[in-house]
Amino acid sequence: MDEPRSSTGGEELLVVCLCAAWCYICNDFRAAFAGLARAHRHVGFIWVDIEEDRALVGDVDIDDFPTLAVFRGNTPVFFGVTRPQSPVVARTLASLLGAEPQPVAVPHQVAALPRSLGSRRREAPA
Numbered sequence: 001m002d003e004p005r006s007s008t009g010g011e012e013l014l015v016v017c018l019c020a021a022w023c024y025i026c027n028d029f030r031a032a033f034a035g036l037a038r039a040h041r042h043v044g045f046i047w048v049d050i051e052e053d054r055a056l057v058g059d060v061d062i063d064d065f066p067t068l069a070v071f072r073g074n075t076p077v078f079f080g081v082t083r084p085q086s087p088v089v090a091r092t093l094a095s096l097l098g099a100e101p102q103p104v105a106v107p108h109q110v111a112a113l114p115r116s117l118g119s120r121r122r123e124a125p126a
Helices: 024-039 086-098 113-122
Strands: 013-019 044-049 067-072 075-081
Touching (some): 013 024, 024 086, 044 113, 067 113
Parallel strands (some): 013 044
Antiparallel strands (some): 067 075
């Protein structure tokens, strides 16, 4: 994958999908998420299973699945449940790429994800 960069500000945009293997909605969405990664090669996309990757996310409280955490560099700019549809996520990304997004409050476990993910930041979702 190309080095993920946003179209504004030159800082890396990173989209982390927080899901669980037992969630059938997540399983259905995974292919769409991978398709979004292919369509937006200038953005980093990472799939995180909150149970398998518990060391990364700790006991973060997720309201529903799928939940997206989007970062510009290490700054969270979006955190919340999304409809598991490519056009919905694509519109969210377009709004974040098209303007200077404001930082949002997130749980500390989520705020730590860009640093915790390290080398996985360049990983494409399966």
